[in-house]
Amino acid sequence: MTSPSETRYGIDYMPTAVPGPKARALVERDGRVMAPMGRVYPLVVDHASGCEVWDVDGHRYLDMNAGIAVLAAGHSHPRLVKVAQEQIARFTHMAGTDFYNEPMIRAAEKLVTLMPGGEGWQVFFTNSGTEAIEASIKLARYVTGRQNVIGFYGAFHGRSYGSLSLTASKPRQRRGFFPLLPGTFHSYYPNCYRCPINLAHPACGIACLDLIEHTLFNTTTPASEVAAIIVEPIQGEGGYVVPPLGALQKLREICDRHGILLICDEVQSGVGRTGQMWAFEHEGMVPDIVASAKGLGGGLPIGAMVARTELARQWEPGAHGNTYGGNALTCAVTHELLCMVEEQLMANAAIVGLHLLGRLQDLQPRFAQIGAVRGRGLMIGVEFIDPATGAPDHDLAEAVMAESFRKGLLVLTCGPSTVRFCPPLTLTSEQADEGVERLALAIEECVAP
Ligand SMILES: Cc1ncc(COP(=O)(O)O)c(C=O)c1O
Incomplete structure (x- = not known):
């Protein structure tokens, strides 16, 4: 599951379709017994370590959610x-x-x-x-x-x-x-x-x-x-x-x-x-x-x-x-x-956060749909807009989130049209780069004519 393959847009990190059969079966079981909660995409976790998550079908994801800004030390430190x-x-x-x-x-x-x-x-x-x-x-x-x-x-x-x-x-x-x-x-x-x-x-x-x-x-x-x-x-x-x-x-x-x-x-x-x-x-x-x-x-x-x-x-x-x-x-x-x-995580959040912020800001000239990139440390938002009007583009932000999932990147939207990055504070610069690369592929896919 870790060897990426070439596609029209570059690299496809998910060689088989997500959600896979085991995830689909669990989502169905969940729907029968769990009160409705509005899940954002069908991620069903099997195990996780640091900033990486594997689903029940063996797909690997880079985790920029950290359980909604929770796992400060990453998964299972x-x-x-x-x-x-x-x-x-x-x-x-x-x-x-x-x-x-x-x-x-x-x-x-x-x-x-x-x-x-x-x-x-x-x-x-x-x-x-x-x-x-x-x-x-x-x-x-x-x-x-x-x-x-x-x-x-x-x-x-x-x-x-x-x-x-x-x-x-x-x-x-x-x-x-x-x-x-x-x-x-x-x-x-x-x-x-x-x-x-x-x-x-x-x-x-x-x-x-x-x-x-x-x-x-x-x-x-x-x-x-x-x-x-x-x-x-x-x-x-x-x-x-x-x-x-x-x-x-x-x-x-x-x-x-x-x-x-x-x-x-x-x-x-x-x-x-x-x-x-x-x-x-x-x-x-x-x-x-x-x-x-x-x-x-x-x-x-x-x-x-x-x-x-x-x-x-x-x-x-x-x-x-x-x-x-x-x-x-x-x-x-x-x-x-x-x-x-x-001892260490707070300083890492400052250093890697600055790196991630810069890499995300580098995407702005490529995509007119990115209205703003802002944040401090590892709390960073990318706001999507309609370039013609400057208005928040909620649907695009949702589409980018869903496409990112299919590309092995876990992100979540917030506000009217922002995709947020709130990864574990253990994130490395290399992982930050990988996340930005996957996000860029997802945006390309979503804005392609
Ligand atoms: C700023 C802020 N305050 C309070 C809460 C509520 O926390 P909990 O979901 O643990 O009740 C949240 C949850 O997202 C939050 O982001």
Whole structure:
């Protein structure tokens, strides 16, 4: 399955058709017992290692998805496998809300050292990103005594009711689920490629953020009733939108002027993915509460709300809790993963990310349909447009994703028309080149007359 063959466009990495017979049979079985979920292509994994995945029919894929920005150390990294095996043999679970265990404490200690200043933070472990957001909202309301929370158009924070109320990236995520949490509002995210108020950066002075004070606070919610503003330092599901430098600092200033807490949703952008531990660090800005998940567990389900100590301490015991948070197995792996991110993975994400960004930008002169290539570290988006109008070309992005799959490259769309690259942070420059080559073949196939 690894020897490529020549085709009209160059190299065909998949000598036999995908999905193969075994994958097709499993997709059919899945359809009978699993609730509908809208899978994007029929990938059925058999095994995986590092940045490579093999399906049940023996096809090899280069993985630029990493389980949606999860597998920071790649698939089945030997260090994580060893720690997991040792911990599961020792003990697995002890209900971290009610009892103590060392793996949980070590993971929290490590996490705190990786926060700005390395101390003065406290951790609440969850099982997922959406729960980390729920914990953040609840803490913000609890300590401020205020009810309202402001998010951004294009945001994705999860699908439980609190986080869904702040999610605003696709109507289908909310359709049929109203009414949502009262007291949630949205404003414009600084997206300079498609400025929401038709101005140009830097002359605009990031004026879209001024609307929070000028419009929201003057018309919709008094600032004095706002508990928190929640922001993704790079919008993920909304299209890998990188705000201009200065935007997060400006948000910090707005919050400080009105006694509002700033929550950074680092579920997708955190844990080294952008070349810094947290994406907000690119601006040297410090939030009050950080929500993390995805990369944090190296593939095991874990999330964390990390709050400044003076805030976290205000929760009375029992004000919030769960059953699996602080699970010993996931925490043991998280501790090891965080050590790896600090030692090497974060730096690799910065170096290889820059290389990948450059190689993807090199494709722009070849394809007028690529409107923008943007990102930080290994969080990179390629936005597809209709070259005649500049409008997002959703269908082309979807077609490129599907064709990439057939060419042995796993990528996912996000936002209206972006194909994202969020590979394991172990990606090498050679693998990055291979990914770009396969993407180029897929685009050629899709735009061919
Ligand atoms: C920025 C962000 N926040 C929150 C979530 C929700 O995380 P989970 O799916 O683990 O609940 C996601 C998931 O994609 C996300 O990208």
